[in-house]
Amino acid sequence: MTSPIPAGFKMGGFHCGVKRNPNKEDLSLIVCDEDTVAAGVYTTNLVVAAPVVWDRARTPSDKIRAVMTNSGNANACTGEQGDKDNAEMAGIVADKLGVSADQVLTMSTGIIGHHLPMEKIRTGLDEVFQRLGTDESHFDAAARGIMTTDKGKKVAAVECKINGRPVKIIGMCKGAGMIAPNMATMLSVVLTDAQLTPEQAKTVLADVTNTSFNCITVDGHRSTNDTLLLLASGKAGTGELSGPALEAFRAELEQLCQDLAKQIPADGEGSTHLIEINIEGAANRDDAKRIAKTVADSALVKTAITGGDPNWGRIVSAxxxxxVQFDPMGMELTVNGHLLYREGTPVKFDEKTVSQSIKDNFDTNVTLKFNEGNARFRYWSSDLTVEYVKFNSEYRT
Amino acid sequence: MTSPIPAGFKMGGFHCGVKRNPNKEDLSLIVCDEDTVAAGVYTTNLVVAAPVVWDRARTPSDKIRAVMTNSGNANACTGEQGDKDNAEMAGIVADKLGVSADQVLTMSTGIIGHHLPMEKIRTGLDEVFQRLGTDESHFDAAARGIMTTDKGKKVAAVECKINGRPVKIIGMCKGAGMIAPNMATMLSVVLTDAQLTPEQAKTVLADVTNTSFNCITVDGHRSTNDTLLLLASGKAGTGELSGPALEAFRAELEQLCQDLAKQIPADGEGSTHLIEINIEGAANRDDAKRIAKTVADSALVKTAITGGDPNWGRIVSAxxxxxVQFDPMGMELTVNGHLLYREGTPVKFDEKTVSQSIKDNFDTNVTLKFNEGNARFRYWSSDLTVEYVKFNSEYRT
Known part of the structure; x- marks a missing residue:
């Protein structure tokens, strides 16, 4: 088997001591062989961490040379010192590569409101440069280096043909909720050897985000650090993409981002179910998304799934x-393929069978059909368990 | 002490068997001595119960003669039969009073998707008419008759002077979350002997709802049955209200509705804290409300309070x-009077002292000040506990 790592990138991870556990990487570095196209999608939270401010100002770009991430400390709500520390981190990486600090993107995740332990990071950055490589093991170390409370690394890879050339796309992400003590954030980096312009990278990334990372919820809390980056080295020899080739790339990227995104609620804190909510027959996409999100965020829907309870009233009322305006008489609800509600009234169904199908499966499918049009939307949510509440209400000292 | 019951109303409650427990009233009846002014505020849920459809079509009015409520069954998602049952219930009350069914308002709360046990209700209605009276004990029986999983009756009373005349306002409400098995709904009835026109009643009720019943959250789930009614008998001899007299009445009604509304999250399922969220210095009221609601609905803010954790990062990031657009550097956060965050950075504070103040008090005050203007808003929320999740994830059979 050939390596799934796209050409043009080296990567690695290292433990420098931001995290207490010495077996957990807390630095992750991706280095580009040459100036590389990069685009980002960032949190919509008004309260943003230093690295988000930094990256926003430097993307899209065709001159990016590295992405440097630390985990264990979010460098958020850290004032001017936070900006200085972030710039220093980018500067150290840039110096080692002989490029400008503006060519280095940064991400941070972890506790909010504490200054970065810069001494440890400086030493760690020396070390991580010794550990770069192009094997899957290097990618995995880099993927572990962005984790916080994730149970394991979250990665996905795609190989496809674009313009007749083999193209690789690989991605990593992290996130399991906004969690005590303020361990925040969804981070993701996607690498490809396809050729894109900075504007294409920006547009296609924003587009696929709408049907992947923007369609997941654990607890509805958008963090101060959320960042998704796409780097395109162009080394696959596809030439510039346009028309059907660009669309083919977009579709592959969307699939990969959905694979990554779903791993987040599946690993939601205390989660015992991944709930997929399908809305069909809505008047338009915005309506479909709004209904999907409302159902996905409902604590009562989540707890019903936790308990294996086919409680259609909670779903229908959410x-x-x-x-969204719709005809309530045109609504039809199925859970795991079982019809529960149609035309304004409950349908007779075997509660035990439906309950058992929820209990027996990690994945729960909730499909709501409407009579308003042809628009669809899909959303993924974790359920809500006693463990989630315990985990998030335990005092952190 | 004189009775707090406004002149012009009789009331009572009775157990007819909709609820299993024979000690719990499940019928509540309020009868007006004469044609009475009434207005309502109803759920914004598109999926609405039969009594909501009925009352909406008949308010505001100056001809109302009774409000009839059953608890234990919401008569929601019950199709045409539900509408028929509701009309029959109103008709029985109307016949006994010798008035038209259109002069009787109805409310239902309880399980969704089951037809009303009409035989029990018919018998019960005969009985409840024997138990009407004007004492506080009659009011309490009526207030218990609208309860579902509430730990106790929720009532409030005000006596004041309007146009030089003593005026009474008294209210009852119920609600503790949207709970298994679909026990839904916030219901409230407020009675006064002040004199209002139907339009005044409608306007003043909608107005005070915006700062009371619309400012509370348990789990953010709006039910199919939510109803708030105001009945004004005019028996206090105030004459028609206008100008300062109307404003004085509005202020008293607002205070009473806030007293009632706060009792709902205070009795939220599994709740161990009533959280009051104060927003100050916002650009406008809509902004202030939106921030307040977002903080109030955050599972991470709720669980932090549950655990006595002064976790400012969750509040600030919510x-x-x-x-809402605001300058993050102008934000200031206090919890129970302790300053935790100012000018984009955390403030040094004694975590143990703040934690202890959260743990020692049922009421928690969260105040967020902004530098945008002078608008304020207040919101009340319950915290989120293991008991809430247990209660809502237990399978109902």
Missing amino acids: AGYSG | AGYSG
Whole structure:
């Protein structure tokens, strides 16, 4: 088997001591062989961490040379010192590569409101440069280096043909909720050897985000650090993409981002189910998304799934308060393929069978069909368990 | 002490068997001595119960003669039969009073998707008419008759002077979350002997709802049955209200509705804290409300309070993703009077002292000040506990 790592990138991870556990990497570095196209999608939270401010100002770009991430400390709500520390981190990486600090992107995740332990990071950056490589093991170390409370690394890879050339796309992400003590954030980096312009990278990334990372919820809390980066080395020899070739790339990237995104609620804190919510027959996509999100965020829907309870009333009433106008008589609900509700009234169904199908499967499918049009939307959510509450209400000292 | 019951109303409650426990009233009846002014505020959920459809079509009015409520069954998602049952219930009350069914308002709360046990209700209605009276004990029986999983009756009373005349306002409400098995709904009835026109009743009720019943959250789930009714008998001899007199009445009604509304999250399922969220210095009221609601609905803020954790990062970041534009550097956070965050950075504070103040008090005050203007808003929320999740994830059979 050939390596799934796209040409043009080296990567590695290292433990420098931001995290207490010496077996857990807390630095992750991706180095580009040459100036590389990069684009980003960032948190919409008004309260943003230093690295988000830094990256936003430097993407899209065709001159990026590295992505440097630390985990264990979010460098958020850290004032001017936070900006200085972030710039120093980028500067150290840049110096080692002989490039400008503006060519280095940064990400941080972990506790909010504490200054970065710069001494440890300086030493760690020396070390991580010794550990770069192009094997899957290097990618895995880099993927572990962005984790916080994730149970394991979250990665996905795609190989496809674009313009007749083999193209690789590989991605890593992290996130399991906004969690005590303020361990925040969804981070993701996707690498490809396809050729894109900075504007294409920006557009295609924003586009696929709408049907992947923007369609997941654990607890509805958008963090101060959320960042998704796409780097395109162009080394696959596809030439510039346009028309059907660009669309083919977009579709592959969307699939990969959905694979990555779903891993987040599947690993949601205390989660015992991954809930997929399908909305069909809505008047338009915005409506479909709004209904899907409202159902996905409902604590009562989540707890019903936790308990294996085919509680259609909670799902139907959540759709009803989404703010979307629809004919309630045209609504039809199935859970794991079982029809529960149609035309304004409950349908007779065997509660035990449906309950058992929820209990027996990690994946739960909730499908709501409407009579308004042809728009669809899909959303993924974790359920809500006693463990989630325990984990998030335990005092951190 | 004189009775707190406004002149012009009789009331009572009775157990007819909709609820299993024979000690719990499940019928509640309020009868007006004469044609009475009434207005309502109803759920914004698109999926609405039969009594909501009925009352909406008949308010505001100056001809109302009774409010009839059953608890234990919401008569929601019950199709045409549900509408028929509701009309029959109103008709029985109307016949006994010798008035038209259109002069009787109805409310239902309880399980969704089951037809009303009409035989029991018919018999019960005969009985409840024997138990009407004007004492506080009658009011309490009526207040218990609208309860579902509430730990106790929720009532409030005000006596004041309007246009030089003593005026009474008294209210009852129920609600503790949208709970298994679909025990839904916030219901409230407020009675006064002040004199209002139907339009005044409608306007003043909608107005005070915005700062009371619309400012509370347990789990953010708006039910199919939510109803708030105001009945004004005019028996206090105030004459028609206008100008300062109307404003004085509005202020008294607002205070009473806030007293009632706060009792709902205070009795939220599994709740161990009533959280009051104060937003100050916002650009406008809508912004202030949006920030308040976002903080109030955050599972991470709720669980932090449950655990006595002065976790300012969760509160600050919730404000940040509310969708409201503000200067993050102008934000200041206090919890129970302790300053935790100012000018984009955490403030040094004694975590143990703040934690202890959260643990020692049922009421928690969260105040976020902004530098945008002078608008304020207040919101009340329950915390989120293991008991809430247990209660809502237990399978109902």
